[in-house]
Amino acid sequence: MENLKSIDRGKGVFSSFSTDNVKKWTEIVEEGYPEFAGQFQLFGYDWLGRCFGIDLRDDFKENVLMFEIGTGDVLEISSSFCDFLNEEIPLYSDACLALAFYDEWLQETKKVVEYGRCIGYKIPLFLGGEDVIVNLEDSDMEVYWYIVSEIKKRSE
Numbered sequence: 001m002e003n004l005k006s007i008d009r010g011k012g013v014f015s016s017f018s019t020d021n022v023k024k025w026t027e028i029v030e031e032g033y034p035e036f037a038g039q040f041q042l043f044g045y046d047w048l049g050r051c052f053g054i055d056l057r058d059d060f061k062e063n064v065l066m067f068e069i070g071t072g073d074v075l076e077i078s079s080s081f082c083d084f085l086n087e088e089i090p091l092y093s094d095a096c097l098a099l100a101f102y103d104e105w106l107q108e109t110k111k112v113v114e115y116g117r118c119i120g121y122k123i124p125l126f127l128g129g130e131d132v133i134v135n136l137e138d139s140d141m142e143v144y145w146y147i148v149s150e151i152k153k154r155s156e
Contacts (some may be wrong), residue, residue, distance in 0.1 A: 012113025016044040032149035046097050049118030049141050069148045072126035120144040
């Protein structure tokens, strides 16, 4: 795969929630993952619409949670908020942000991800969808989370 121009790299890969959007997005994530209600503090999301928050549960204090609506999973990242931003993202961007997959998306579509949008799965992985470019589409992130959360609830 060719290297992308440095100006293209990073656009839309990770965004922090605006102060005005934290409350709204906390409610949206809690709707999709009610077992985590009141147990996290959101701070950002990635190009796949995965939301990241600080774990507030006593046993996991200050680790980072990744709410992966496309898979239906929640991953616990053993890293503090500061370490996540300063070490995990720069050193392990492929593991935590699927950077190689983003590069593949960008090469194929030439579309960067705008704030408030994500590249969601047409068929969520928890329903047997494949983790491939042809199963992805540009979506309004709020609409994507609402639809996939409803599907997730009905499939449980």
